[in-house]
Amino acid sequence: MQIVDSRQRLSPTLSSTACACSTCTARCCIEYTVTVTGYDVWGIVSGLKLAPQQFLVYSQATSNVAGAFKLDQSGNAFDIALDKVRDDRQYKPCIFLAELPGGGGRCGIHAFRPHVCQTYPALTEDSIVALRKDVLCPTGAWKLVHMNVGAWQDQIHEFVLHRDIYEYVVQLWNRRVDSALPGTRYSIDTYYDFLLNFYQRLAVITTVLSENSWIEIVKEWNVNRSTHVLIGDEQDSIQTKSACLAKFCRDLERLLKRFKPSVKQDSLSEKQNINSNWLARGKPDNSLAVST
């Protein structure tokens, strides 16, 4: 059975999006490398029936950055990002950008675009929606006064929730890598399988929630972020949360603790192939990192 989270299509209307982006050359989709969470990947895979290998690249990350995953015990860690068109242009467009004659383009996966794309160029500062200062948008394209700020805040809050969950999932994966026999190496395909398997199970939890419950969970998650310690030695202080969020945290915690799928271990010789991939694809040089 294919489970698709209906909330993926319930994005609030972002009132300024159409006018600001329709006359722009889509520099954001061309100049940035778009890093993604596991939920973004699952959304594209389940919604568009693509394999992760068709649209993702991975590259070396700083190992102690949250969300950086390992494939072995060497100390190297990686990030995943949307692939780029492979050509000789200095700035290569996102693989999903439908380029238009004369420059610019439209997102080819609008309903399934990653959270970082949905929320750009906004962020929150002390819970207040603000515009990023380093935007690639034409001067004056975005004005807070014309934006549906509440809808943007909801989007950013949902992004934060999914980024936090992804960090838990990566922690879970990294623990598995750290506790494997010395010399064990996992392939990127195995990592993708792990992610998709997890998010398919998470969808079973989220799809039974009403839209109102989900909105409440997302909102309160952002208020109580510091107490979301769901795995590890510390215990989550779920008693302090609303009933809705407490139940969601309990379900998520149970899923994280019981999620132990068998995964394939790969031979050491694969290391050479992986290193070749980085060289062929190039390391992202201008990441549109999570910034909220």
Ligand code: SF4
């Ligand atoms: S650079 Fe800004 S205005 Fe242009 S497409 Fe991207 S978000 Fe829209």
Ligand code: SF4
């Ligand atoms: S997924 Fe869509 S919005 Fe995001 S960078 Fe690619 S083309 Fe642009």
